[in-house]
Amino acid sequence: MILAGDIGGTKTVLALLDRGADGLLTCVREQTFASGEYDSFDEVLALFLPENAKIAAACFGVAGPVVDQRCFATNLSWTLDGEELKVQLGTERVRLLNDLEAMAVGMLYLNPDDFIELNPDAEPQSGNIAVIAAGTGLGEAILYWDGRRHHPIATEGGHCSFAPQNSQQEQLLRYLRGLYPRHVSCERILSGIGFSNLYDFLLENQFAPACPAVPSAAESSHGSGVDRNAVISRLGIEGEDALCVEVVRLFVEIYAAEASNLVLKAFATGGVFIGGGIGPKIRSAMENGAFMQAFSAKGRFQPLLGKMSVKLALNQRTPLIGAMHYYSAD
Known part of the structure; x- marks a missing residue:
């Protein structure tokens, strides 16, 4: 499964997707969280991910500058670390993007x-x-x-x-x-x-x-x-x-x-x-x-x-x- 997220100071949206044999993505689960109600991104992940979920890849757009795959989220007390997330999610394919980077990619897939x-x-x-x-x-x-x-x-x-x-x-x-x-x-x-x-x-x-x-x-x-x-x-x-x-x-x-x-x-x-x-x-x-x-x-x-x-x-x-x-x- 693919884990995707849009992490902002006001809200965090997470989605879990499955890729079919035809290569198309199907959203299995999506949830929105009020970012300010949580002390860390780990808390949000724990609430969102099903037990024993097997994550093949994960990508998160974060409102803040990403340097060496590490980001202190703007307007939040959260720090996201790509290397730590790789261990936590059990996959080497983890990517942190600045939110505008994520938006730029998304533009290519709009109708x-x-x-x-x-x-x-x-x-x-x-x-x-x-x-x-x-x-x-x-x-x-x-x-x-x-x-x-x-x-x-x-x-x-x-x-x-x-x-x-x-x-x-x-x-x-x-x-x-x-x-x-x-x-x-x-x-x-x-x-x-x-x-x-x-x-x-x-x-x-x-x-x-x-x-x-x-x-x-x-x-x-x-x-x-x-x-x-x-x-x-x-x-x-x-x-x-x-x-x-x-x-x-x-x-x-x-x-x-x-x-x-x-x-x-x-x-x-x-x-x-x-x-x-x-x-x-x-x-x-x-x-x-x-x-x-x-x-x-x-x-x-x-x-x-x-x-x-x-x-x-x-x-x-x-x-x-x-x-x-x-x-x-x-």
């Missing part, structure tokens, strides 16, 4: 209807693929093309420095330096908290009056019970408040610019996969043409980027699917 093509002028071709995902944080990965198949490469590109593209974004950078004087990364904008950061910036710069439905930063910090970021993005998408509409527009503009930065660094002629939880929630703003306009605004490389496939993934199980299929080539 066509799990994607929305954002570029009406796309001319698909082979090559490396860039993977970017805004959610709780900003994740970035690369699918390297060797001429026959793709291989996932982890990065921590979401923590690279934010580079403004126009005068408004230059003002934004100055504002964010006041909040984060040591370093302003792209993740400070392209993540859940980014909606609040953009809202507060625009409010300070008097773009529009404050929205009565949005809790103030002070109220939010004292536990108002309302997801401020979700309220801002929803009002922006629904067009109910001018300030929130501009937040979403600016978010999309910066998201697109960072996506094409990753494309150029990876020379991802195979296109872009956009994952994470935020993209599908602001789908209408991603599809209205503004994303592709900002994505292709790279001077002499506009002709290349203007023909590139840019796909928004709608399936939120992609990291788990990637972990399930990591050993499928064996």
